Amino acid sequence: MNRKRSGESNRNMSEGNIVIVIDPGHGGLGGGADDGASYNGITERYINTATAKAMCEELSKYDNVKVYLTRDNPNQAMTLKQRAEFASDMGADYLISIHYNASEEHLIYGSEVWIPSIGEYYAQGYGIGKAVLDEFQDMGLYLKGVKTRVGDGNDEYYGIIRESEKLNITGMIIEHCYIDNGRDYAYYGNDDAYVRFGKADATGVAKALGLKSTELGKDYTMYKGIDIAIPDSRVYQDETPPEVILKKCSSNGNGIVEIVIHAQDSESEISHYAYSFDGGNTYSELFEWHDRDGDNEESITIMNVRQNRADVVVRAYNNYNLYSTSEMVVLNGINGVFEEENISESVESTLTVDQQNNVISNEKVRYDNRRTAMVIVILLFIIILTLFFKSAIAASLKKWYHSIKDIILKNGKDEK
Numbered sequence: 001m002n003r004k005r006s007g008e009s010n011r012n013m014s015e016g017n018i019v020i021v022i023d024p025g026h027g028g029l030g031g032g033a034d035d036g037a038s039y040n041g042i043t044e045r046y047i048n049t050a051t052a053k054a055m056c057e058e059l060s061k062y063d064n065v066k067v068y069l070t071r072d073n074p075n076q077a078m079t080l081k082q083r084a085e086f087a088s089d090m091g092a093d094y095l096i097s098i099h100y101n102a103s104e105e106h107l108i109y110g111s112e113v114w115i116p117s118i119g120e121y122y123a124q125g126y127g128i129g130k131a132v133l134d135e136f137q138d139m140g141l142y143l144k145g146v147k148t149r150v151g152d153g154n155d156e157y158y159g160i161i162r163e164s165e166k167l168n169i170t171g172m173i174i175e176h177c178y179i180d181n182g183r184d185y186a187y188y189g190n191d192d193a194y195v196r197f198g199k200a201d202a203t204g205v206a207k208a209l210g211l212k213s214t215e216l217g218k219d220y221t222m223y224k225g226i227d228i229a230i231p232d233s234r235v236y237q238d239e240t241p242p243e244v245i246l247k248k249c250s251s252n253g254n255g256i257v258e259i260v261i262h263a264q265d266s267e268s269e270i271s272h273y274a275y276s277f278d279g280g281n282t283y284s285e286l287f288e289w290h291d292r293d294g295d296n297e298e299s300i301t302i303m304n305v306r307q308n309r310a311d312v313v314v315r316a317y318n319n320y321n322l323y324s325t326s327e328m329v330v331l332n333g334i335n336g337v338f339e340e341e342n343i344s345e346s347v348e349s350t351l352t353v354d355q356q357n358n359v360i361s362n363e364k365v366r367y368d369n370r371r372t373a374m375v376i377v378i379l380l381f382i383i384i385l386t387l388f389f390k391s392a393i394a395a396s397l398k399k400w401y402h403s404i405k406d407i408i409l410k411n412g413k414d415e416k
């Protein structure tokens with residue numbers, strides 16, 4: 001197996017310099033403007049630029065490295081291809097695109113890095129991505145991993161990575177945090193936060209590449225980064241949701257609910273979980289999944305539950321934001337009072353939850369069951385009908401036979 005330290009540069013080693021191009025994601029003004037994510041007055045193209053500038057400034061302080069920005073004006077439009085071409089013109093080994101994230105339902109939080117899915121690009125990207133995320137973790141952010149994403153035509157999904165790869169450059173995307181979620185709020189929303197991220201990016205890259213800065217008095221030449229094997233084939237993303245089981249759900253009758261969630265995913269990691277007390281109509285916020293002992297289980301205690309009865313379901317999300325929903329467990333007497341169960345209502349709730357997940361398979365199973373039941377009912381009906389009319393049919397057949405016989409005999413007599 002080929003192993004290569006992520007810091008070993010493809011080119012430029014002869015000149016003694018590693019070349020890194022930093023790209024503030026999105027940008028432009030007017031008709032073709034691309035703001036990127038936007039939430040509560042924060043717009044990605046501005047903050048990407050602030051972080052990219054800070055990263056460039058910090059990383060430039062290291063020895064034997066040349067750092068460039070694709071542009072420093074958020075109003076300047078640039079295609080992804082132009083950014084990669086600029087990096088190529090600079091002789092770049094790495095093109096690092098700076099981004100902030102947002103999700104449709106504003107539930108997700110945390111940091112992630114997208115890297116190329118093949119060969120040395122993958123190994124190098126992974127080394128840097130991991131080192132950068134380690135810096136973020138030290139800052140207190142929740143990590144959602146170093147990931148690949150392959151799109152149509154079995155090529156890189158993200159344009160900046162795809163265009164870089166065509167030009168023999170390791171392209172990557174740093175998604176610092178979610179600007180639409182309260183959990184990440186401490187890390188965005190002010191100028192200091194964007195600069196802090198830029199410095200963390202620079203430190204992560206410097207560590208992964210084993211750089212040294214006389215100016216900063218930092219030496220990462222002995223830094224032990226992650227040793228990533230060059231993959232033999234393309235590394236694909238996880239496209240299936242995790243498995244989730246509501247393993248235990250109990251209450252002591254004092255308004256406290258204890259839940260054990262079992263969740264696992266063979267292709268990626270579990271990142272979040274949430275619970276519902278109304279059969280899946282509404283959910284809690286997304287909590288961090290900390291399976292420290294590696295048993296794929298998380299025990300949670302929910303205090304001060306006001307309701308007596310809860311239709312409990314849980315959800316587990318993987319690193320790719322794909323989730324599954326557990327079966328429902330009805331918990332009664334949470335506050336010592338037992339409420340009557342309304343079974344038809346509970347079934348309805350479960351179906352609503354299921355529709356969000358594995359819609360096709362669940363619908364199909366339900367449809368198949370209904371069809372089988374209908375066929376059985378029709379068959380039973382035919383059998384009962386046959387049994388009921390059996391004697392009557394036999395009698396009338398007999399009668400009919402005899403009358404025919406009589407006619408024939410009569411005719412025969414006449415002929416004679």
Ligand SMILES: [Zn+2]
Nearest residue numbers: 025036099100
């Ligand atoms: Zn973006």
